[in-house]
Amino acid sequence: MIDRDTRVIAKREFLERVRSKWFVAGTLLGPIFMVAIVLIPALIAGQGGEGTKVQIADKTGVLAEPLAKALRDEQWHPEIVAPDTPETTLLERVRTKQLNGFITIAPDALDNGLIHYQGDNGSSQKVERTIFRVVRKVVLRARGLRQKLTPSQLDDMMKEVNVLPEHTTGKEAVSGLATFFIGYIVAFILYMAITLYGVSVMRSVVVEKTSRVMEFMVAAVKPRALMGGKILGVGAAGLLQITIWLAMGAITLAYRDEILGLFGASGGGAALPPVDAIQIAIVIVYFLLGYFFYSALYAAAGASVSSEQEIQQVQMPITMLLVIGIICLQMIGNDPRGSSSAVMTMVPLWSPMLMPMRYVLGGATLTDVGISLAILAVSTYLVVRAAAKIYRVGILLYGKRPGLRELVRWLRY
Amino acid sequence: MTAALTVTALVKRFGNHVAVDGISFEVPRGCVYGILGPNGAGKTTTLRMINDVIAPDAGEIVVLDGKRPGRDSAAFIGYLPEERGLYPKMRVLDIIQFMAELRGLAAGEAKRRAAAWLERLGLAQWGKNRVQELSKGMQQKVQFATALIHEPAIVILDEPWSGLDPINAEVLRQVVDEIRQSGRTVLFSTHQMEQAEKVCDAVCIIARGKKVIDGKLLDIKRASAAEGLIAIGFSDDVSRARADELLADRALVAERHAPHAGDLADCEVKLADGATPQKLLAALVAAEIGVRRFEVVVPTLHQIFVAKVGAAAAVAERVEAAS
Numbered sequence: 235m236i237d238r239d240t241r242v243i244a245k246r247e248f249l250e251r252v253r254s255k256w257f258v259a260g261t262l263l264g265p266i267f268m269v270a271i272v273l274i275p276a277l278i279a280g281q282g283g284e285g286t287k288v289q290i291a292d293k294t295g296v297l298a299e300p301l302a303k304a305l306r307d308e309q310w311h312p313e314i315v316a317p318d319t320p321e322t323t324l325l326e327r328v329r330t331k332q333l334n335g336f337i338t339i340a341p342d343a344l345d346n347g348l349i350h351y352q353g354d355n356g357s358s359q360k361v362e363r364t365i366f367r368v369v370r371k372v373v374l375r376a377r378g379l380r381q382k383l384t385p386s387q388l389d390d391m392m393k394e395v396n397v398l399p400e401h402t403t404g405k406e407a408v409s410g411l412a413t414f415f416i417g418y419i420v421a422f423i424l425y426m427a428i429t430l431y432g433v434s435v436m437r438s439v440v441v442e443k444t445s446r447v448m449e450f451m452v453a454a455v456k457p458r459a460l461m462g463g464k465i466l467g468v469g470a471a472g473l474l475q476i477t478i479w480l481a482m483g484a485i486t487l488a489y490r491d492e493i494l495g496l497f498g499a500s501g502g503g504a505a506l507p508p509v510d511a512i513q514i515a516i517v518i519v520y521f522l523l524g525y526f527f528y529s530a531l532y533a534a535a536g537a538s539v540s541s542e543q544e545i546q547q548v549q550m551p552i553t554m555l556l557v558i559g560i561i562c563l564q565m566i567g568n569d570p571r572g573s574s575s576a577v578m579t580m581v582p583l584w585s586p587m588l589m590p591m592r593y594v595l596g597g598a599t600l601t602d603v604g605i606s607l608a609i610l611a612v613s614t615y616l617v618v619r620a621a622a623k624i625y626r627v628g629i630l631l632y633g634k635r636p637g638l639r640e641l642v643r644w645l646r647y
Numbered sequence: 648m649t650a651a652l653t654v655t656a657l658v659k660r661f662g663n664h665v666a667v668d669g670i671s672f673e674v675p676r677g678c679v680y681g682i683l684g685p686n687g688a689g690k691t692t693t694l695r696m697i698n699d700v701i702a703p704d705a706g707e708i709v710v711l712d713g714k715r716p717g718r719d720s721a722a723f724i725g726y727l728p729e730e731r732g733l734y735p736k737m738r739v740l741d742i743i744q745f746m747a748e749l750r751g752l753a754a755g756e757a758k759r760r761a762a763a764w765l766e767r768l769g770l771a772q773w774g775k776n777r778v779q780e781l782s783k784g785m786q787q788k789v790q791f792a793t794a795l796i797h798e799p800a801i802v803i804l805d806e807p808w809s810g811l812d813p814i815n816a817e818v819l820r821q822v823v824d825e826i827r828q829s830g831r832t833v834l835f836s837t838h839q840m841e842q843a844e845k846v847c848d849a850v851c852i853i854a855r856g857k858k859v860i861d862g863k864l865l866d867i868k869r870a871s872a873a874e875g876l877i878a879i880g881f882s883d884d885v886s887r888a889r890a891d892e893l894l895a896d897r898a899l900v901a902e903r904h905a906p907h908a909g910d911l912a913d914c915e916v917k918l919a920d921g922a923t924p925q926k927l928l929a930a931l932v933a934a935e936i937g938v939r940r941f942e943v944v945v946p947t948l949h950q951i952f953v954a955k956v957g958a959a960a961a962v963a964e965r966v967e968a969a970s
Contacts, residue, residue, distance in 0.1 A: 242748045250737065446732030450793070453698040453726045454749040456718060626701075 243463025251471035265482040284309040403596030417591030431472035432532040439536030457622035524586020534621035559587040570597025582613035651832040657706035668856035678848040690836035722751035725799035740774035750797040804835035840949040875918035882937030
């Protein structure tokens with residue numbers, strides 16, 4: 235299937251990339267970014283709230299004490315002030331940094347009156363959650379007391395509620411969030427790989443045009459072999475890099491708690507849901523085909539331009555197509571069995587990103603996957619052919635970028 | 648034995664413009680063949696079609712024993728395109744090896760020959776450098792190596808002399824000679840007639856996409872000589888004055904010009920129809936005109952080119968004006 239010319243071209247593209255300083259640097263620096271991606275959210279999520287200095291102005295007269303106590307348990311530093319302390323004074327204290335924030339409690343707070351937190355960390359999700367949880371508990375307990383409940387009745391009422399949402403379409407249930415998370419990661423790695431290496435394929439095509447080497451190339455080999463070889467060669471280099479990264483990432487994940495411990499943070503996040511061999515195979519096949527499909531699109535785009543500057547212009551639309559796929563992930567997650575999900579996972583532009591998730595969520599049968607893969611494979615071949623034609627005709631034109639109508643005419647050559 | 652290359656009724660249009668308009672010629676094996684023509688004549692387009700860079704709209708190209716342009720014949724052709732370029736970031740040795748592999752050599756053999764070629768070009772110490780670090784002249788040498796490394800039966804060079812200094816132009820001429828001596832065929836295009844005259848065995852002159860004349864260089868020259876251009880030098884001023892009357896005889900002489908610059912003849916005349924050099928010489932002798940020089944002029948390729956292409960251009964203009 236892969237002829238000798240394609241192999242020779244692929245070998246060159248692969249070696250030229252793997253030997254470059256950037257490849258080595260990128261391969262080594264990539265994991266540092268990845269560690270940062272794991273660490274920074276953990277570090278950020280882990281902090282927020284502790285040591286917050288707040289003042290409480292309570293007009294009910296019953297909430298200030300238990301609230302201060304509950305906040306102290308969260309490592310905050312609450313202080314009770316006179317109920318009629320004007321808000322301007324409190325705001326002034328925040329402005330002069332004596333306080334992080336303050337809580338004002340309306341007189342009818344037990345009957346739906348407002349409990350208002352204003353503070354310089356009010357935008358932190360962690361602070362928001364803490365305030366919400368603590369205040370809610372304190373108010374519920376106060377309402378219980380008002381109804382003259384006994385302490386045991388109160389404790390009974392305040393017990394934790396345990397809820398577990400999971401995903402299933404008839405088989406064993408899996409954690410919905412974790413599945414969605416995996417789908418997102420796969421789509422995101424694909425997106426990164428495509429934008430990194432697809433653009434590399436395009437640049438490689440454009441260099442041939444700007445350096446005028448392409449006439450020699452076309453005389454020696456078929457443009458189709460040239461395009462195919464480029465995509466395979468650059469692809470192999472990219473896959474090598476991704477494999478190294480994934481290996482490093484797997485090691486990082488395996489020792490996540492130890493690494494986080496070094497930074498004084500604790501591990502969090504959901505454990506990975508179990509995946510079976512078929513799912514892994516589908517993820518890999520879609521990844522490869524999607525990658526080649528988009529590389530071919532980039533190659534075609536590269537063949538239609540004649541200078542480095544124009545790369546930006548043709549790159550945009552392809553990136554937009556990718557982004558549409560990423561956006562639609564949410565749609566698949568919400569309704570994997572819906573008809574719009576079914577349509578989107580058949581379109582080769584988006585099936586690589588969306589179909590793995592749809593399948594893992596149980597929205598698609600293996601037959602659906604097979605049809606979608608066939609469409610993707612045929613489209614990839616057609617796009618490579620189109621790229622080759624555009625490339626060949628483009629030899630004769632330097633300087634002017636062809637319009638869409640002209641490109642269509644070239645395809646009929 | 649079949650010809651190295653046969654081109655029959657080749658046509659290529661770009662939009663409304665006909666770049667190549669029914670050109671036919673045959674390149675015998677083991678010769679140096681020049682495609683000559685002014686700018687825009689269709690030389691490069693013709694060579695590109697032979698190399699399968701672009702497809703002809705009509706006509707036929709046969710390479711060696713019935714091969715078609717493209718994959719079939721790529722291993723037997725070495726091509727130096729007019730648009731010359733190399734991958735700027737590639738190492739010199741690697742790029743020669745790569746292009747040799749594309750022309751069918753195995754990786755090991757390609758590497759060995761690439762090193763040998765660098766040695767031969769005096770670039771051995773540059774093998775590990777990137778192409779962009781080389782001077783333009785050095786890059787050109789590397790390009791020649793990529794066209795010749797697989798020892799192709801046919802070497803096609805598009806405007807090989809453009810951009811070469813006189814020393815390298817001479818080197819190239821020797822290379823072309825070597826290829827001919829090894830029994831292989833060279834096909835090149837140029838508008839530099841001096842170079843073509845020195846190396847060509849045969850030529851095809853084209854203008855405005857049409858063939859003007861083709862054949863062995865010697866035959867073309869002989870044919871042009873037969874058109875009766877004669878350079879005359881007189882022995883003294885008296886003879887020169889006396890000759891005026893005789894050369895005005897329309898039965899003998901159709902036209903009289905001043906000689907070409909640098910020629911020591913007194914004048915050049917074109918014989919009238921029916922007149923022969925013998926008749927003219929006899930008349931001169933009979934009139935007792937002293938003749939220092941009497942020579943049937945063999946025109947240079949440049950002269951033939953200007954005469955033929957100028958006429959072709961004039962005809963084309965007239966046709967265009969009439970239509």
